Amino acid sequence: MGRIRELVRGLRTSRNGGMSGFFRFVGLFGLAFGVFAVVLLIFGKNPLKAYADIFSSTLGSAYGFSEVLVKMIPLILTAVAVAVPSRIWLINVGGEGQLYVGALFATWGALTCSNLPAWILLPWMFLLGFIGGGLWASISGVLRAKGWASETISTLLLNYVAILLVNFFVFGPWKDSESANYPQTAAFVHAAILPAFGGTRLHLGFAFAFLALILFHFVLSRTRWGLEIRAIGGNAEAARRNGIPTTRYIVLLMFIGGGVAGLAGMSEVSGIQGQLRPSLSPGYGFAGFLISWMAGGNPLGIAAAAFLLAIIASGGDILQMAHGLPGSVVNILMALILFVVLARRGWKVGGK
Amino acid sequence: MIGSFWAGLLSGSVHAGTPLLYATLGEAIEERAGIVNLGLEGVMLMGAVVGFSTTVQTGNAAVGVLAAALTGGVFNLIFGFLVITRQANQLASGLALMFCGVGLSALVGAPYIGSRIKGLNEVRIPLLSDLPLVGATFFHYDILVYLVVPLSILVWWVLFYTRWGLILRAVGENPTAAFAAGKDPHRVQYQALFIAGMLGGIAGAHLSLALAKTWAEWMTAGRGFIAVALVIFSKWHPLRAIAGALLFGGAIAFQLQMQARGVPVSPFLLDMLPYLLSLAVLAVWGGARRHAAPASLGRVFQGTE
Numbered sequence A: 001m002g003r004i005r006e007l008v009r010g011l012r013t014s015r016n017g018g019m020s021g022f023f024r025f026v027g028l029f030g031l032a033f034g035v036f037a038v039v040l041l042i043f044g045k046n047p048l049k050a051y052a053d054i055f056s057s058t059l060g061s062a063y064g065f066s067e068v069l070v071k072m073i074p075l076i077l078t079a080v081a082v083a084v085p086s087r088i089w090l091i092n093v094g095g096e097g098q099l100y101v102g103a104l105f106a107t108w109g110a111l112t113c114s115n116l117p118a119w120i121l122l123p124w125m126f127l128l129g130f131i132g133g134g135l136w137a138s139i140s141g142v143l144r145a146k147g148w149a150s151e152t153i154s155t156l157l158l159n160y161v162a163i164l165l166v167n168f169f170v171f172g173p174w175k176d177s178e179s180a181n182y183p184q185t186a187a188f189v190h191a192a193i194l195p196a197f198g199g200t201r202l203h204l205g206f207a208f209a210f211l212a213l214i215l216f217h218f219v220l221s222r223t224r225w226g227l228e229i230r231a232i233g234g235n236a237e238a239a240r241r242n243g244i245p246t247t248r249y250i251v252l253l254m255f256i257g258g259g260v261a262g263l264a265g266m267s268e269v270s271g272i273q274g275q276l277r278p279s280l281s282p283g284y285g286f287a288g289f290l291i292s293w294m295a296g297g298n299p300l301g302i303a304a305a306a307f308l309l310a311i312i313a314s315g316g317d318i319l320q321m322a323h324g325l326p327g328s329v330v331n332i333l334m335a336l337i338l339f340v341v342l343a344r345r346g347w348k349v350g351g352k
Numbered sequence B: 001m002i003g004s005f006w007a008g009l010l011s012g013s014v015h016a017g018t019p020l021l022y023a024t025l026g027e028a029i030e031e032r033a034g035i036v037n038l039g040l041e042g043v044m045l046m047g048a049v050v051g052f053s054t055t056v057q058t059g060n061a062a063v064g065v066l067a068a069a070l071t072g073g074v075f076n077l078i079f080g081f082l083v084i085t086r087q088a089n090q091l092a093s094g095l096a097l098m099f100c101g102v103g104l105s106a107l108v109g110a111p112y113i114g115s116r117i118k119g120l121n122e123v124r125i126p127l128l129s130d131l132p133l134v135g136a137t138f139f140h141y142d143i144l145v146y147l148v149v150p151l152s153i154l155v156w157w158v159l160f161y162t163r164w165g166l167i168l169r170a171v172g173e174n175p176t177a178a179f180a181a182g183k184d185p186h187r188v189q190y191q192a193l194f195i196a197g198m199l200g201g202i203a204g205a206h207l208s209l210a211l212a213k214t215w216a217e218w219m220t221a222g223r224g225f226i227a228v229a230l231v232i233f234s235k236w237h238p239l240r241a242i243a244g245a246l247l248f249g250g251a252i253a254f255q256l257q258m259q260a261r262g263v264p265v266s267p268f269l270l271d272m273l274p275y276l277l278s279l280a281v282l283a284v285w286g287g288a289r290r291h292a293a294p295a296s297l298g299r300v301f302q303g304t305e
Helices: A003-016 A019-042 A047-058 A062-086 A095-112 A118-145 A151-171 A205-222 A224-234 A236-241 A246-273 A284-295 A299-323 A327-343 B004-032 B040-058 B061-085 B090-112 B134-138 B143-161 B163-173 B175-180 B185-211 B223-233 B238-260 B267-271 B273-292
Strands: B122-124 B140-142
Touching: A019 A047, A019 A327, A047 A062, A047 A299, A062 A095, A062 A118, A062 A205, A062 A246, A062 A284, A062 A299, A095 A118, A095 A151, A095 A246, A095 A284, A118 A151, A118 A246, A118 B273, A151 B223, A151 B267, A151 B273, A205 A224, A205 A246, A205 A299, A224 A236, A224 A246, A236 A246, A246 A284, A284 A299, A284 A327, A284 B090, A299 A327, A327 B061, A327 B090, B004 B040, B004 B140, B004 B143, B004 B163, B004 B185, B004 B223, B004 B238, B040 B061, B040 B090, B040 B185, B040 B223, B061 B090, B061 B185, B140 B143, B143 B163, B143 B185, B143 B238, B163 B175, B163 B185, B175 B185, B185 B223, B223 B238, B223 B273, B238 B267, B238 B273, B267 B273
Parallel strands: none
Antiparallel strands: B122 B140
């Protein structure tokens, strides 16, 4: 049970440990990067050059840095989507599917209400994205609340259904007749595009992501809701006997979590793509799960881990373009980082 | 007489159900030993890519299957190190293994995209395959298809009628008691994970060598997770898993038959069938079957120190 609590405690001890804790932290990540370097070497790539390229293409220029921030948006949102239900020990591994359905709903808004002004259309798409992702996650919430199926496996399976659903619309009813063979919807009207800052791709979705983090923190620590959620998280049976409607909270927290992931989908179609395509996400939803897990559901930790993984994800693009490696190679680096975090003693878990 | 639709559906179910059954048997062994492995998807991918690339290099699919089995077993030991020795969270470790498999298989497989192989040979069974009507439908499979049902029976026998199986199930139910009885839970769990990894590797190899005869990134498309659902459906029992795998193979085959016949339904909607069927099956039977799960499933045995 005490998975996340243990994790947070683990982080705290390493902070109290001062410099030695810090060095251990750096050493762990160094180990992951070292093993990945060996993997690259085995496959005939120069790891030093690869790391130098990743560094210079992300943190080496203002534009590169803005691209890292762009990637942080879906990562933070999908991580919050995992962190919210994890407060009552629900394991949401469906961020990817919820992101897709959120994008689908938002796209529906953009395509059907294209004559609305931006100040109505964008909030409408925002709402649709939230509802879409939320409803998708609620399926798993209901299945869990009724005791029918574990939310872990149902959210995993629904990812695939969601991606197929988007494919169905993009290849079928919503396919843009102008774009010959490309499976994509018509380009959104200008009013359906989230404004970006300066000459970068960094769009308003960045504000959604940080708002989500702040709200997540505030609601949990300062409201009656948060108190009840913490009570369920502490001891579900005791909470239930004290009149807290635990089953309702299961569905509600899955809805909110899924809704936040849906916002990631909305902000991707509206802020980045400007239309709906099948290749909407390179696995942001799964990465979000890792981020939330590594951060122990802590808002600051989520921002930090999302920053790290955003650098790695941007690095994937450069490895693909400049080094001829498949883009999903960065999954290895992500997995290695998670392996060292998991293998660290002291974070062991008693129960599920 | 068997109409060609039904014949195609049935033989397709057997084909598509075979890798699911290998994977399900592996997951059932792991879960009987008290360990949930969501990384099966990654293990299958590693099996698929190593089986395929080895076959391209050696020209021998049997060597490919063997290499896939060994790779799957060894790859699964990474997961074993995390959840057994380091006592890490099983769900997170499984997902991390899946990520590792996705990335590593993409890296290994990149040079082999577009390569062509002959794949696993059809094995004709004398007499039976010459039977009119049914012969051509049911007795023209590759060797892995013929082996999977006897293997299920073997796994059932080993789990329920051998000493090793008894110890393994005892560890899954109550590792502390098994430890007190002088058994080493960790050793049995490592053995179970290695065998399960081998079965997952074979499952992946069957996908790439017999079904697709090609390699594509993330070609398992969630079959590893479907296998986890199948274990629940089959109540952690190897023989019931046969029926489950046929049913799920049927969902995949149905979609292929519809597409082959040009039925005007979007292939994407038909592709959803296996996942939706998994969910429906879980919802109908999952809750009621929880009592059948090994009692210590997902818990960590912390030893006596």
